[in-house]
Amino acid sequence: MKSGNLFRNIPAGQLKDELFETLNQSENTLIERIISRGHKTPDHGWCDQTRAEWVVLLERSAELEFEDGSITHLEKGDYLDIPAHCKHRVRWTSPDETCVWLAIHYCQDESPDSSHSKTAS
Amino acid sequence: MKSGNLFRNIPAGQLKDELFETLNQSENTLIERIISRGHKTPDHGWCDQTRAEWVVLLERSAELEFEDGSITHLEKGDYLDIPAHCKHRVRWTSPDETCVWLAIHYCQDESPDSSHSKTAS
Numbered sequence: 001m002k003s004g005n006l007f008r009n010i011p012a013g014q015l016k017d018e019l020f021e022t023l024n025q026s027e028n029t030l031i032e033r034i035i036s037r038g039h040k041t042p043d044h045g046w047c048d049q050t051r052a053e054w055v056v057l058l059e060r061s062a063e064l065e066f067e068d069g070s071i072t073h074l075e076k077g078d079y080l081d082i083p084a085h086c087k088h089r090v091r092w093t094s095p096d097e098t099c100v101w102l103a104i105h106y107c108q109d110e111s112p113d114s115s116h117s118k119t120a121s
Numbered sequence: 122m123k124s125g126n127l128f129r130n131i132p133a134g135q136l137k138d139e140l141f142e143t144l145n146q147s148e149n150t151l152i153e154r155i156i157s158r159g160h161k162t163p164d165h166g167w168c169d170q171t172r173a174e175w176v177v178l179l180e181r182s183a184e185l186e187f188e189d190g191s192i193t194h195l196e197k198g199d200y201l202d203i204p205a206h207c208k209h210r211v212r213w214t215s216p217d218e219t220c221v222w223l224a225i226h227y228c229q230d231e232s233p234d235s236s237h238s239k240t241a242s
Binding site: 002003005023024026052054056075076077081082086 | 124145177193197200223229
């Protein structure tokens, strides 16, 4: 039985990029932990994902921006559901602090889709 | 876009039963928050679920027991993946304190299964 702790085994020091770790994966559902420390999506880049993403911020603060110009500020415990192909970007995360995210990537309809891509375009 | 906070809107006072709230649901994946305050599965009862469950304890402490007699103690951030039909029970949760769980119910294989049952038998 796969097990672990969301708040342990977090690398100390500077992280060049956000850290994505798959915690669990099945045909339709991918569960991942994301660690960010001041990271953001490159300017003018968007995340355009083939699957929907339910995401919760478990530590610290962050801001997401959407293609329609709206901005969502997130504090500890805040979650939201991002539909597939809803372009978004991480606009800001707490600098010098460790943000812990939990993301559930899932298929919105009945057609199984085992692909999982996150592109900044 | 559905949004909320995992640590808000928690009823105060005594809860007769554990509180299950669906946060997000699709064909294959159900995300729910569970609040327990000293609750446990009835003695000699087992949870026998048709789907796998990835579960994390986000606040307080708890113990799960499995049909093979093993016991797993959980602290804040501990997660585990429980296969479908792996009989288990909540043996103990922090009394007089609020346990916050996040559970992801998902299908392990490619056959969509929109049913979701949790029975204590």
